[in-house]
Amino acid sequence: MVLSGGGNLGALQVGMLAxxxxxxxxxxxxxxxxxxxxxxxxxxxxxxxxGVARLREHWxxxxxxxxxxxxxxxxxxxVQLLRRGESIHRSDGLRASIESxxxxxxxxxxxxxxxxxxxxxxxxxxxxxxSAGPLIEPILASAALPSxxxxxxxGERRYIDGGVVDNVPLERAVEAGARTVxxxxxxxxxxxxxxxxxxxxxxxxxxxxxxxxxxAHDLARVPRGVDVVVLPPGNRPELRFDxxxxxxxxxxxxxxGAGAYLDSLAAEPSGSAERSERLRRDVRRVVxxxxxxxxxxxxxxxxxxxx
Numbered sequence: 001m002v003l004s005g006g007g008n009l010g011a012l013q014v015g016m017l018a019x020x021x022x023x024x025x026x027x028x029x030x031x032x033x034x035x036x037x038x039x040x041x042x043x044x045x046x047x048x049x050x051g052v053a054r055l056r057e058h059w060x061x062x063x064x065x066x067x068x069x070x071x072x073x074x075x076x077x078x079v080q081l082l083r084r085g086e087s088i089h090r091s092d093g094l095r096a097s098i099e100s101x102x103x104x105x106x107x108x109x110x111x112x113x114x115x116x117x118x119x120x121x122x123x124x125x126x127x128x129x130x131s132a133g134p135l136i137e138p139i140l141a142s143a144a145l146p147s148x149x150x151x152x153x154x155g156e157r158r159y160i161d162g163g164v165v166d167n168v169p170l171e172r173a174v175e176a177g178a179r180t181v182x183x184x185x186x187x188x189x190x191x192x193x194x195x196x197x198x199x200x201x202x203x204x205x206x207x208x209x210x211x212x213x214x215x216a217h218d219l220a221r222v223p224r225g226v227d228v229v230v231l232p233p234g235n236r237p238e239l240r241f242d243x244x245x246x247x248x249x250x251x252x253x254x255x256x257g258a259g260a261y262l263d264s265l266a267a268e269p270s271g272s273a274e275r276s277e278r279l280r281r282d283v284r285r286v287v288x289x290x291x292x293x294x295x296x297x298x299x300x301x302x303x304x305x306x307x
Contacts, residue, residue, distance in 0.1 A: 001027045001043075002173050003036030005163035006186035007145070008239060010035030011059050011247040013184045015254025016231050017043055017052045020182065023262055029114045029176060031169045033162040036184065037117035037142040041135065042101040044115035056251060058101050063247035069093040091140060091149045098139050108132050117142045118162035118169050122151060127165040129172065148241070167211040170218045170228070180227045185215075186236075186254075216290035219283055227279050229265065230286055231258040 001020075003013055013036065020027075027047065032040030042055045062069065069089075105111055108131055116131040119141035130138035141152035141159035151158045166172070173181050222228050234257045237246055268275035 001030045001040070002168060002170050002181055002183045003030070003032040003040040004168040004183070004185045005034030005036055005161065007035055007241050008244050008247070009186040009236060009250060010039055011250035012186040012233050012254035013039045014052065014056050014059055015251040015256070016184045016258040017055070018255050019258035019262055021047070021049050021052055022259070023266070025182070027113060027182070029173070029178065031173050032115070032117045032142070033167055033169055034143045034145070037139045037162065038098055038101050041111065041115055041117065041139055044111040044113040045102055045105040047113050055101065058097070059247050059251065062097070063244045069097050088148050091144065091152070094143060094149060095136065095140055098136055102135065105135060107135050110135070116172065118166050118172070119159040120162055120164040122158040122160055127162065128157070128159065163211060166214060168215045168218070170215070170222070174222060174226055178226065181229065183228060183230045185230060186233055212290050216287050219287045222283065227276065228283050229279060230282060232261050233257065
């Protein structure tokens, strides 16, 4: 199972998890980035309907008091970005949310299912994977959205949001030997408003293009024999990054969309040629959409490899 970053849109993943568990789908390993690391670790701690229900309760609490994670300020966001300091918010609230999501689990070894999360090593400019030892700091690092939360120091290294380098860690799951991968993608595939009015707009556009290019690249190179099930996120509402008011709507949307898609797959026997072709076709559609939106050149000849 691969859970992407996506901030407050991570509520979609809660509904997707519910749909997977209700259908008796069991996973051998979980890979997460950013909010997907938070949700993924919580699921790995208790991969049951009860565990998903508790995760949903935690998200419901965020919808009523998001200031616990992102304290409000009388200063508009552009002004906050210009203030001295490393970030707009402290990470105390985010840390408390992670601890709440995880329950008593405090190390990777405490989890019921193997789990890995990715963060970005600021000094080396590479992705860093965590899979053993203390759990809280790596998840905090994976979710440290640049400028919003401060960098996280682990040992002698500094880390920020894993989404900078690998927002949807599909390649990691394939390299680990997964034969069937469920991708819980909640971030926007497309770019933000193409109209650039401020330097910040240009920076956001570059950030989205980079993230989507990596996903398209990884999807296009999934080897034959590996089934990738990309659960549909549906229409994603336009929300500020700190707006959690539509959490319940997003949970329901993720639940219904994933459930309908999984039921349609269930009508095709696992391992059948029809099912494999259906999954390849669905992945191809996502790759073509991403390539069209970001103008990515995926293959040496300008064409993406067939998944």
